[in-house]
Amino acid sequence: MRIWDERDTTIVDIVDEAARRFGGRTAFVEGETRLTFVEVRDLSIRLAKHFLALGIGKGDRVAVMLPNDRWHVLTHLALCRVGAVLTPLNLAYRQQELRYMLTHNQVRMVVLTPDWQGTDLLSVLLDVLPEVGCVEHVLVSRATDDKSAIVVDDLLKRDAVVSDADLAKHRPGADDAFAILFTSGTQSNPKATLHTYRTFVPGHIDQSVEYQFSSEDVFLSLGSFGHMFSIPMISTTLRCGMRHVLLPEYSPQAFLAAARREGVTVATGVPTQWLDILRAARDEGIPLKMRLVITGGSKIPPHMVHQLRDQFGCTVAAQWGMTEVCAGAYTRPGDPPEASWQTVGRVCPRAEVRVLDPAGDQELPVGEIGELAFRGPSLFVEYLGNPQATAAVMTQDGFFRTGDLVYLDEQGFIHFVGRTKDIINRGGLKIYALEIEDLLLEHPKIRQAAVVAMPDERLGERSCAFVALTESSAHEGGNVLTLNDVTDYLLAKGVAKYKLPERLEIRPELPTTASGKVQKAKLAAWVRASVG
Structure with missing residues (x-):
């Protein structure tokens, strides 16, 4: 299969090319709202000009705390258009996390939903801003009684007084910073992981080729766009001409309704979500057919794979990734079904892996358990503001020591055993x-x-x-x-x-x-x- 060589591609390039190629076709669906590829380009440009009018441009850091809705998509693409550096934030974060992350990344602007699942997120943010000091602008996706924030939905309804030429000056290149994402932090405090467009975009283009994405596919992400597992799908589906169904708030019933209504063929989610969906589909007698389910993040139970294949008629792909490496390994649609629960797949194109001994000095042979080390173009640049942590995880020849314990088999499949700290x-x-x-x-x-x-x-x-x-x-x-x-x-x-x-x-x-x-x-x- 041909691997695309698009090493200089940015997300702005993807948006512009998608508008040219797919025009008036539907790009994103959120309930009754539909946006075409041209509308996505034009609205994201309009919003980008408003950001520029606020003084947010190339290199400025902006935090986004939004569900998987149209405002998230347009904000994401508008920030790329002005060359701002994205900091995605989990909707579950509260004062403690926000205080640390906004300060660490020296965020100048925050875009958030005003409330989420009964929590007034705008008040939570405003509570920490006096301590943070660096945030100059607060934007909310929709109008609220609190008039202290700018409303994104209002900005999208009018043009900003910024020329195309001024906007073009901020257009990023492949080696410009794209995002600073915080690691999951399951065992320690999260680290700020810097990616450029060059480390982020090409690897996910390769992934879309390996997964055989096409303009006939309809996609839905169960995971938050604030996480590495899902955030690439905003630009990936644009590039492939896929219709992308947005689900702002997950529930098994909401997924099943949206998937049936729109004819979803490809979806991503963690095993817990798929187990809930399978149960709901059985209990409610809801038939559903899909082409591909992509899952990972935790152990994939064999019975779940069997049930997904039997109930939805789909192939199940296992994926291993980290904030530092993007989608580092995955099974392909043609791999044996058991590979999706016995392994985390094979390394992504243009990258390589090694299994190292405890000292990190020797590469271990096939079948022996050791620490997984990864090297490839999707590898992160650095832990921002933490050179000691960056140096601690890198080998002299440029491999990233992941902290995952694995062994390789003769076919190159990676078998996950656990964490070195586990x-x-x-x-x-x-x-x-x-x-x-x-x-x-x-x-x-x-x-x-x-x-x-x-x-x-x-x-x-x-x-x-x-x-x-x-x-x-x-x-x-x-x-x-x-x-x-x-x-x-x-x-x-x-x-x-x-x-x-x-x-x-x-x-x-x-x-x-x-x-x-x-x-x-x-x-x-x-x-x-x-x-x-």
Whole structure:
């Protein structure tokens, strides 16, 4: 398959070319609102001129805290048009995260939804601005009673007094900064990861070719545009001429309704979301056919892949990525079905991976477990303002040490084992947490699982299992699942006794990041505190 060589492409180039090629076809759908490729270009230019009139131009840093709606899309594209540097922010963030992230990135403007799921986000932001000091403009997507912010929807209805020539002066090049994204921070404080257009765009173009995207496809993202898993799809679908269905607020029912109405053929989401969707489709008797489901971010259960293939008639692609590497590896539509749950795919085009020993000095042979190292054009530039952290993760020959434990097979598929920080040392015996978590997720009463180290005076560490139960099991109440139940189940699966969890904590929900990864650092901190 031909790999596109578009190493100098920027998102502005993509928008302009998409308007020329696809014109009056529908580019984005949000409920009853439809925007054509030409309208997306013209509205994003109009908004870009308003940004320029506010003094926001090339190199200025702008935070975006919006759901997956038309305002998010147009804001994203308008910022690219003026060469501003995007800082996506999770809608779940509150004062503590905003205070740190806005200050660290020296953000000059914030664009946000005024409220989200019962929280007044505008008030949350205004509360921290006196401490932040760098933010000069606050924009909200739609009108509110609070008149202290500029309304994006109003700006889109009128032209700004800025010439095309002035706007063109700010048009970015491939090596200009595109975005500063914060890492998920499941084990430590998030780091600000800098990407240029050159590190961000070409790799996702390659991905669209590998996934066989075409102008006949209709796309929907279940994940937030504030995360690396989903943010590339704004420009990728434009480039491919795909109709992109926007779902501002996720629920299984909302997805199924939108997917049936628009004929969605390709969708991305984390396993938890797909399991919920499968259950809802079965319970409500909703038929749906798709071509491709792209998933990742957490363990992919085999039964989920089988159910997606049987129920929706689709291929399931597993994807491994990080904020630092974009989509670093994935299965392709022609790969065997089992590859999507046994592996995280093969490395992306034009990149390479190695498996390193604990010291990071030696490359390990096929089949041996070690740390995954990645090198390629989609690799991030640096951790902004943290050169020590950048140096700590890079090898002398330019490989990024991911912190993921893997092994390679003869076909080049990457088998994920766990995180380097996710090994429990029980009296000198090593327990890979992921091995136990994978088995727990196969238990009929468990829908979320995480195994963390629990301090122990004699052995150093023992393992503690945190689980959230399936909806039907949770409704049963009482001691529906005990530690003995769990250990008996694992022993029946052939697990060695030293690997068995020695404590079980049942929670209604395990804490997760925006990408669906369990925040094990929070669970580990709770365990440490509980044992004194």
